[in-house]
Amino acid sequence: MASVLSAGLILPPAALAGNPYEDLFGRKPQMWTDPEGRFAIDLPVGWEAKYKEGEPHVAFVRFDPDQGLSAQVTVELRPLPPKTRLNHFVLRVQEETKKQAPGYTIVDQDKVSLSGNEARRTLFTYQVRGNAQLTNEVVQVLMVQSDRGFVITLETVLGGRARFWEEFELMTKGFSPHAIAGASGERSGARKKIRSGELVNPDALKY
Numbered sequence: 001m002a003s004v005l006s007a008g009l010i011l012p013p014a015a016l017a018g019n020p021y022e023d024l025f026g027r028k029p030q031m032w033t034d035p036e037g038r039f040a041i042d043l044p045v046g047w048e049a050k051y052k053e054g055e056p057h058v059a060f061v062r063f064d065p066d067q068g069l070s071a072q073v074t075v076e077l078r079p080l081p082p083k084t085r086l087n088h089f090v091l092r093v094q095e096e097t098k099k100q101a102p103g104y105t106i107v108d109q110d111k112v113s114l115s116g117n118e119a120r121r122t123l124f125t126y127q128v129r130g131n132a133q134l135t136n137e138v139v140q141v142l143m144v145q146s147d148r149g150f151v152i153t154l155e156t157v158l159g160g161r162a163r164f165w166e167e168f169e170l171m172t173k174g175f176s177p178h179a180i181a182g183a184s185g186e187r188s189g190a191r192k193k194i195r196s197g198e199l200v201n202p203d204a205l206k207y
Helices: 020-025 086-100 161-173
Strands: 031-033 040-042 048-050 057-064 069-079 105-114 117-127 135-145 148-157
Touching: 040 161, 057 161, 069 161, 086 117, 086 135, 086 148, 105 135, 135 161, 148 161
Parallel strands: none
Antiparallel strands: 031 040, 048 057, 057 069, 069 148, 105 117, 117 135, 135 148
């Protein structure tokens, strides 16, 4: 079932325009640091963290009102026995997911790098509540570091992946399995004051 960099997974069905401000002036990573120090992640504009103390994972949500599409990315940390191999971790997660997701179907798999570590990426679909008319597509990236396993998951409705793919790639490329100095639980630099005459990204403003 695995393939080598299949276009179905690496290249979404449609390329959508990014943030015009960032296209013009460039983009700087906006790191969100987990309050419990478990990881840090580059969080693009428009994504909101749903952190709950004591939970094994953190969810990040995004809604595009123009297209009426929403997405969720979760970062989960799992304690592992020492010397757990990545392939074993991938198989275990897939077995668990298959039991919980009706109609679980792997579409594609490939190898990627996550924070300098080898990782596995899987694209699959499943039927929400077993309803074939409600199909979601999911991209899952798994990595093992020492005695910790990370599961980073993007979930959208079927066909919605293309809208959020570029942002998800920013999140995974900017992922760190360790905390990064900055404001815990929010984007670092998010409270920077605006100087008179300074150009700002309108999508980043909070009202």
